[in-house]
Every structure is written in structure tokens, then in C-alpha cells.
Amino acid sequence: MIRLVVIFLALLSFLPVAAAQDRSAVATLVTSLATRDELKPLRAVIVAQHGETIAEKGHRGHTTSESTNIKSASKSIISALVGIAIDKGLLDGPEQKIAALLKAELPPQPDPRINEITIGNLLSMQAGLGRMSGPNYGRWVSSRNWVRFALAQPFDDEPGGRMLYSTASTHLLSAILTKVGGKSTLELAREWLAPLEGFRIGAWDRDPQGIYLGGNQMAMSARSLLAFGELYRNRGRTPEGRQVVPADWIELSWQPRTESRFTGDGYGYGWFMRRIGDEDVYYGWGYGGQMLYVVPTLSLTVVMTSDESGPSARNGYRDALHGVLSEIIGVAKAS
Numbered sequence: 001m002i003r004l005v006v007i008f009l010a011l012l013s014f015l016p017v018a019a020a021q022d023r024s025a026v027a028t029l030v031t032s033l034a035t036r037d038e039l040k041p042l043r044a045v046i047v048a049q050h051g052e053t054i055a056e057k058g059h060r061g062h063t064t065s066e067s068t069n070i071k072s073a074s075k076s077i078i079s080a081l082v083g084i085a086i087d088k089g090l091l092d093g094p095e096q097k098i099a100a101l102l103k104a105e106l107p108p109q110p111d112p113r114i115n116e117i118t119i120g121n122l123l124s125m126q127a128g129l130g131r132m133s134g135p136n137y138g139r140w141v142s143s144r145n146w147v148r149f150a151l152a153q154p155f156d157d158e159p160g161g162r163m164l165y166s167t168a169s170t171h172l173l174s175a176i177l178t179k180v181g182g183k184s185t186l187e188l189a190r191e192w193l194a195p196l197e198g199f200r201i202g203a204w205d206r207d208p209q210g211i212y213l214g215g216n217q218m219a220m221s222a223r224s225l226l227a228f229g230e231l232y233r234n235r236g237r238t239p240e241g242r243q244v245v246p247a248d249w250i251e252l253s254w255q256p257r258t259e260s261r262f263t264g265d266g267y268g269y270g271w272f273m274r275r276i277g278d279e280d281v282y283y284g285w286g287y288g289g290q291m292l293y294v295v296p297t298l299s300l301t302v303v304m305t306s307d308e309s310g311p312s313a314r315n316g317y318r319d320a321l322h323g324v325l326s327e328i329i330g331v332a333k334a335s
Helices: 002-035 071-087 112-116 119-123 134-141 146-151 167-181 185-192 222-233 247-253 317-334
Strands: 042-049 052-058 067-069 219-221 272-276 279-286 290-295 300-306
Touching (some): 272 317
Antiparallel strands (some): 042 300, 067 219, 279 290, 290 300
């Protein structure tokens, strides 16, 4: 019996040492990233596991607390606000049609298919309307009324059809949130996500009508983005146990509804999904390499922010960041 007690106590004493070694391994990996030529745009990385930050590093003079433009990673935040609005009864659900909500902005003689577009279609990039991202983004944001301009686009597919990635879709959601919430999208975000400690939205662009740009041009720090990712990893609950985003909304958001024709990655409600390091990963992605990864099976949340001025898809940089996550997962699984 005495021998068993001694062994048990020895194991207990080993656990903190092992945990410290695991943190050290991840921290060493994160620190070493600055030396890699393929990662020159990288600004900051934070790794959290089981709700605890185990590695945090700013590169090339940057910090994890500085504000950065998270670009399209903000689409995941718009999705959360829609889920909260549904929970509060301000919206009926993802199957609700949008035409009645945006009636004043519809074109004079709209394509009848506009009456079939749902909240869910906007979230999953399946509205069918012509894309207002990529080469079309400039003329869209140069228009006098972004909502009206987006709704007037010809249909490239049926509502609910293939994925047509368009920031206009999430901007329409921002307009809808503003209408049903009676406040700006920024005010709603600050009010509804206030229980989430460390979460803060800084500067955020608006359209000519004052509607905050849904799904782009949002300033947040890496730490703030981590807090949001941890909220989703924890099924919508804060560390104190307060339910902020409905758990069933997170489940709905992480169900693949379509897929990117460029990467084959699945897409749900404002979240991409793919296998990385042999694990299911859910991620938000912004231009330039603004990444929020959640790996539920490992209780892992990872944020990477990058120089926003260059692309990340065509030049392979985004895939390099996926590779970094795979390395982090490998270290986490070896612990």
C-alpha cells in the first residue's frame, strides 16, 4: 500500500513538469516561426489549450495586443451575431426569407428568385447573386448604396446553389441586424458579446448609409480574436459559464453546407472547415492571412495575424499557415 501511495504521489508531481514541458515545446515552435522565409508576413501567434494560453509571440516588432484588420475573419463574428439575434427572437431562423426585411432596398423589378434567398443562404455564401468580392469588390464599395447595389446584381446561380463567396452577403446580414436590432451592428456586438472578457472591436468601416461593413475591415487584436475563438471552442460559454452564443447555433455553423471551389474546404455559417494534422478544424480566414483556428478534439484555439497588404491564397501563404497549425497539432498530440 505504501509503495502504491509513493508511486501515485510521484505521478502527481510529474504532471506539472510534463505540462510545463508541453508549453515550452509549443512556445519554442512559435518563437522559431520568425526565422522562416515563407512566413515573413506573419505578425503574431497565440496558442491556447484547455482554456489556457500556452504560447504567445509577436514577430518583427508586432504584438498580440495591437489592433489589426482581421478582414474576412470577421464573417465568423457576423455569424455569431445572427445566431444571438435568432435566440433573442429578433430573427426567425436561418430559413427566414430576406426580401421582406430589406424591402425598401430591393430593385424596382427584381428577379423573382430574390424572394427565395434566406438568412442561411447569406451565411453560407449560397445567395446566388453575383459576387461582390475579388475583382467586383471595388465597384461595389464605390457605389452610393452598398445594400441596394448588392441586391440588384444578376443571379449567377439559384439560391441555395453553389458557393459564391461574396462580402456583400455578410453585409446584407449587417443591414438586417441593424434593422431588427434597432442599433448599429457595432453597438449590438459590443452589447451582446460584452460578457466575453478580452473581446473588443476597434475601428470598423461603414457604408454610405452608416451600416457597418459586414465581413470586412474590422480591427481587432490577436488576443481579442482568441477570446472569440475560445467562446466557440467552449460551445458558446464564457469561462465563467455564461451562455453568450447558443450552443446549437455553433453546431449549425460548423455543419458543412457547401464547399469552396478553390480549396475544396467545407463552409458552414461563416466558418471554413478542413482536416489538418488528422484533426477536424474549423477556421475563420481573412485576406493576407488573418486566421482563427478551433480544434475541438484537442481543446485547441490558435490565432495567427499577418500583414494585411498582400494575398494569402494564390501565393501559398495561407497553406503555409495551415502547415504551422499542423505542427502545433503534432506537438499537442505528442503531449
